[in-house]
Amino acid sequence: MKIKKQEVELRMKHFETVCRNKGIKLTHQRMEIFSEIAQTGDHPDADQIFQRVRDRMPTISLDTVYRTLWLLNDLGLVVTLGTSREPTRFDANLNSHHHFVCGQCGFTRDFYSTELNNIRLPDSVDSLGEIDATHVEVRGVCRECLKKGG
Amino acid sequence: MKIKKQEVELRMKHFETVCRNKGIKLTHQRMEIFSEIAQTGDHPDADQIFQRVRDRMPTISLDTVYRTLWLLNDLGLVVTLGTSREPTRFDANLNSHHHFVCGQCGFTRDFYSTELNNIRLPDSVDSLGEIDATHVEVRGVCRECLKKGG
DNA sequence: TTTAATGCAAAAGATTTGCAACATG
DNA sequence: CATGTTGCAAATCTTTTGCATTAAA
Numbered sequence: 001m002k003i004k005k006q007e008v009e010l011r012m013k014h015f016e017t018v019c020r021n022k023g024i025k026l027t028h029q030r031m032e033i034f035s036e037i038a039q040t041g042d043h044p045d046a047d048q049i050f051q052r053v054r055d056r057m058p059t060i061s062l063d064t065v066y067r068t069l070w071l072l073n074d075l076g077l078v079v080t081l082g083t084s085r086e087p088t089r090f091d092a093n094l095n096s097h098h099h100f101v102c103g104q105c106g107f108t109r110d111f112y113s114t115e116l117n118n119i120r121l122p123d124s125v126d127s128l129g130e131i132d133a134t135h136v137e138v139r140g141v142c143r144e145c146l147k148k149g150g
Numbered sequence: 151m152k153i154k155k156q157e158v159e160l161r162m163k164h165f166e167t168v169c170r171n172k173g174i175k176l177t178h179q180r181m182e183i184f185s186e187i188a189q190t191g192d193h194p195d196a197d198q199i200f201q202r203v204r205d206r207m208p209t210i211s212l213d214t215v216y217r218t219l220w221l222l223n224d225l226g227l228v229v230t231l232g233t234s235r236e237p238t239r240f241d242a243n244l245n246s247h248h249h250f251v252c253g254q255c256g257f258t259r260d261f262y263s264t265e266l267n268n269i270r271l272p273d274s275v276d277s278l279g280e281i282d283a284t285h286v287e288v289r290g291v292c293r294e295c296l297k298k299g300g
Numbered sequence: 301t302t303t304a305a306t307g308c309a310a311a312a313g314a315t316t317t318g319c320a321a322c323a324t325g
Numbered sequence: 326c327a328t329g330t331t332g333c334a335a336a337t338c339t340t341t342t343g344c345a346t347t348a349a350a
Contacts (some may be wrong), residue, residue: 001259003243011242025304025349034242043239043258046340061307066340068305069240081239081249081258082232085340087314089193089231090219092161092184093153099231100278108193108231109151113272119286122263128250129292136269137287142279175324175329196315211332216315235315237339 001041011038018075032057033068034077043081083108098135102142109142151191161188168225182207183218184227193231233258248285252292259292 003011015034019026032053037044044052050065070085072078083089086106096117097110116136125131153161165184169176182203187194194202200215220235222228233239236256246267247260266286275281 011244023304023350027305027349029306037240037242041243041260043241045237045239047237047338049240059307062339063308063341064306072242073240077244078240078242079244081241081251082234082236084232084238086232087195087197088234089195090187090199090223090228091193091231092187092222092228093191094161094227094229100275100281101231102279103282109278110191111272111275111278115272116269119266119269121286121288122261122265125250125261125288127293128259128261129252129290129296131288131290132253133289135287135289136271137285138271138275138281139283139285140279140281143277146279173325173329177324177330179331197313209332212314213316213333214331217330 003039003041008035008038015072015077018077022075024071024075029053029057029060029064030068030071032060033065034072037072037078096133096135098137100138100140100142102145103139104141104145107142107144153189153191158185158188165222165227168227172225174221174225179203179207179210179214180218180221182210183215184222187222187228246283246285248287250288250290250292252295253289254291254295257292257294 012031012035015038016026018024019030033049036049036052046065046069047062049069050060050062053060053065069078073080073084083101083106084103089108091110093110095112097112098116100109100111102108113136119134119136121131121134162181162185165188166176168174169180183199186199186202196215196219197212199219200210200212203210203215219228223230223234233251233256234253239258241260243260245262247262248266250259250261251257263286269284269286271281271284
């Protein structure tokens, strides 16, 4: 899942612009880490990123990777899959439903919609494997966090 | 977020049926743990479930909670939010896209659909907070795992 | 030169495992 | 009664933190 050179360059440019605008230093490590994520579509975890970057930069440490990852996340330059910074959560609701998730505090609320239950997926998805379930995930900021955060 | 008594009883019945059919013992601990998840819509994590169950059952241990949770998951009686059993994954793709996730190996592939990008959410969602992004998550079993697993 | 960022090592947090004691079917 | 399940304690894995050193602007 390599991303096209052109797209990667676009992402790098955007990364550099955002950092400069916010006065965040463009260190060698940050460039390598972001570049690694920007080049792949396979959604690596922190340790995989660490391993890959270390091939080119043997002195890098895992904690720098973590710090950089969350920085990139806070800057809106990368996004996490799953419940970020939170342990796994469990749900006994087996009826078809959808989720609103607060990116700040992890608050998650089910919501229902027969319309969304009947979404049609593009044919390309079928070729990826067997489909068990489809649901819509809405990310945002919950009312509690809006009050506090401003 | 309390679930209606009637629905909870339905869930408990289903839980007991599935366990009996598969020859899985209905221990006091399992009943309490499942009952705890079945009664709430707030998607607790393992430790929260542990704390709540312990109020009624002071001798229960955290590792039993974990073991039971994954058992329930394997039985299809509960579902996890987020990348279950996997560390957080990162994505530098900021274009609107959707995910196919393999529940067995964690394989995640982006897919695109302008139709899905323009999903209309029910009004009720607006009242939960500010919406940043909406995407569709498809869960299933990828081709690799289908080959291996059968 | 100033301040933020890194690397190291140690800590903290989440989850899993081995094993003897115990409860369910 | 036989086997699967539990609780405990220790191990493992993931992520975070304190602090002296180093590098970007």
